[in-house]
Amino acid sequence: MVRRLPNYLRLFRELRSERRERVSSAFVAERLSLTAIQVRKDVEAIGVVGRPRLGYELKDLLAAIEEVLGWDNTTDAFLVGAGNLGRALMGYDGFARHGLSIVAAFDTDAAKVGEEIDGRPVFLLSKLPDLARRMHISMVVLAVPGAVAQDVADLLVEAGIQAIWNFAPAHLDVPDHVVVQDEDLARGLAVLSVRWAEARRSRPTSE
Amino acid sequence: MVRRLPNYLRLFRELRSERRERVSSAFVAERLSLTAIQVRKDVEAIGVVGRPRLGYELKDLLAAIEEVLGWDNTTDAFLVGAGNLGRALMGYDGFARHGLSIVAAFDTDAAKVGEEIDGRPVFLLSKLPDLARRMHISMVVLAVPGAVAQDVADLLVEAGIQAIWNFAPAHLDVPDHVVVQDEDLARGLAVLSVRWAEARRSRPTSE
DNA sequence: TAGATTGTTAATCGATTAACAATC
DNA sequence: TAGATTGTTAATCGATTAACAATC
Numbered sequence: 085m086v087r088r089l090p091n092y093l094r095l096f097r098e099l100r101s102e103r104r105e106r107v108s109s110a111f112v113a114e115r116l117s118l119t120a121i122q123v124r125k126d127v128e129a130i131g132v133v134g135r136p137r138l139g140y141e142l143k144d145l146l147a148a149i150e151e152v153l154g155w156d157n158t159t160d161a162f163l164v165g166a167g168n169l170g171r172a173l174m175g176y177d178g179f180a181r182h183g184l185s186i187v188a189a190f191d192t193d194a195a196k197v198g199e200e201i202d203g204r205p206v207f208l209l210s211k212l213p214d215l216a217r218r219m220h221i222s223m224v225v226l227a228v229p230g231a232v233a234q235d236v237a238d239l240l241v242e243a244g245i246q247a248i249w250n251f252a253p254a255h256l257d258v259p260d261h262v263v264v265q266d267e268d269l270a271r272g273l274a275v276l277s278v279r280w281a282e283a284r285r286s287r288p289t290s291e
Numbered sequence: 292m293v294r295r296l297p298n299y300l301r302l303f304r305e306l307r308s309e310r311r312e313r314v315s316s317a318f319v320a321e322r323l324s325l326t327a328i329q330v331r332k333d334v335e336a337i338g339v340v341g342r343p344r345l346g347y348e349l350k351d352l353l354a355a356i357e358e359v360l361g362w363d364n365t366t367d368a369f370l371v372g373a374g375n376l377g378r379a380l381m382g383y384d385g386f387a388r389h390g391l392s393i394v395a396a397f398d399t400d401a402a403k404v405g406e407e408i409d410g411r412p413v414f415l416l417s418k419l420p421d422l423a424r425r426m427h428i429s430m431v432v433l434a435v436p437g438a439v440a441q442d443v444a445d446l447l448v449e450a451g452i453q454a455i456w457n458f459a460p461a462h463l464d465v466p467d468h469v470v471v472q473d474e475d476l477a478r479g480l481a482v483l484s485v486r487w488a489e490a491r492r493s494r495p496t497s498e
Numbered sequence: 499t500a501g502a503t504t505g506t507t508a509a510t511c512g513a514t515t516a517a518c519a520a521t522c
Numbered sequence: 523t524a525g526a527t528t529g530t531t532a533a534t535c536g537a538t539t540a541a542c543a544a545t546c
Contacts, residue, residue, distance in 0.1 A: 086485045090477035091462060108503065116462050121539065136504045136545045154484045172379030178460055182480050247487040249480065253385055255298060255323050263490050265483035270297035273389050273456065276472035277361045278293045280454045283470050315527065328515065343521045343528045
């Protein structure tokens with residue numbers, strides 16, 4: 085359910101910018117390729133009540149989603165691994181809309197230190213523990229090669245990091261109190277591959 | 292289940308490179324933070340049978356996963372949207388391990404045309420339909436801004452594209468025969484945000 | 499009042515987990 | 523034979539879907 089909230093949020097923000105004030109579950113379902121029942125269930129889950137015949141107040145929906153996701157406040161985070169993907173993530177301005185601000189990057193490559201990526205500094209990874217404590221950073225976006233991911237994760241845990249958004253292609257073994265969200269690209273590709281193969285099987289192409 | 296296959300595949304490849312020949316469900320579970328029962332169920336689902344006391348043959352497991360995912364053959368794809376994220380995806384060499392090869396990029400920005408990204412050419416988006424047909428390309432990695440995503444998707448559908456790996460922050464409305472896999476970053480961040488908030492609630496920090 | 503829309507309760511479905519039998 | 527490990531059947535759980543009552 086949580087995974088659908090960003091979709092709702094995006095749609096509701098768009099509707100608000102069009103000066104709309106209310107939506108029905110049927111309208112939302114149509115726009116997001118869901119069913120009205122599912123929309124109502126999700127709305128119920130975030131604690132918003134609507135009014136029969138009128139629908140739900142956009143204002144209520146927006147406030148509730150942002151509150152559930154904690155995106156009503158900005159979280160500062162470090163990025164670790166200033167390679168291709170890391171740089172792209174630094175440059176992605178969409179994070180601001182989701183309450184996330186990457187304030188600095190870290191890498192083990194001394195050649196990258198001192199550089200700035202979109203205005204944010206790059207430090208040596210060994211400086212992270214000290215800076216994390218001084219700046220009260222608890223979240224890291226991890227974009228290092230899979231082979232070193234576990235070692236870096238150990239360092240992050242040791243530095244008191246509590247949430248890791250893991251883009252590295254590796255399973256991380258961390259203590260219970262640390263939250264890891266895997267964003268492995270291979271996963272999405274796997275799902276796409278299988279679904280596409282199924283589609284072809286049921287609807288063979290001409291060639 | 293399919294979402295776990297890439298994790299298994301990675302582990303099994305690693306074990307094979309260590310000259311191992313068999314694994315038990317308990318060992319796999321330990322390494323991937325799963326349960327042995329779940330591993331056995333997944334293995335059953337991909338059609339591999341093991342031997343009591345000995346475990347499963349790595350060779351069988353690798354072949355079965357690659358076959359299910361269709362990663363035993365390479366699929367050629369186009370990338371659309373040569374911005375930050377698009378470039379990072381072009382540069383990601385991990386795709387090769389997953390049977391995906393991005394052979395060209397497309398953008399509407401004429402200034403980018405003629406450029407090469409990691410050895411692959413950038414073309415004007417309007418050339419895509421013709422090239423897709425001539426090169427028999429059916430899959431696109433979509434990394435355009437959300438605001439234009441639907442228009443681009445319409446063009447892709449018109450061009451006969453059948454699978455879209457969608458990195459754009461937007462819901463795409465496409466015909467039934469087109470498979471879309473959303474890879475919206477906001478989704479993962481939403482899940483992480485909620486899980487982290489829950490963790491903090493049950494285990495408050497000192498400050 | 500009538501009708502559209504939400505809210506609630508029950509049914510269904512798939513995935514996960516558990517218990518235990520089969521087998522090497 | 524004994525013991526470790528797979529395979530199978532049943533139970534549980536959560537999410538989704540359906541049916542219908544409540545309400546503006």
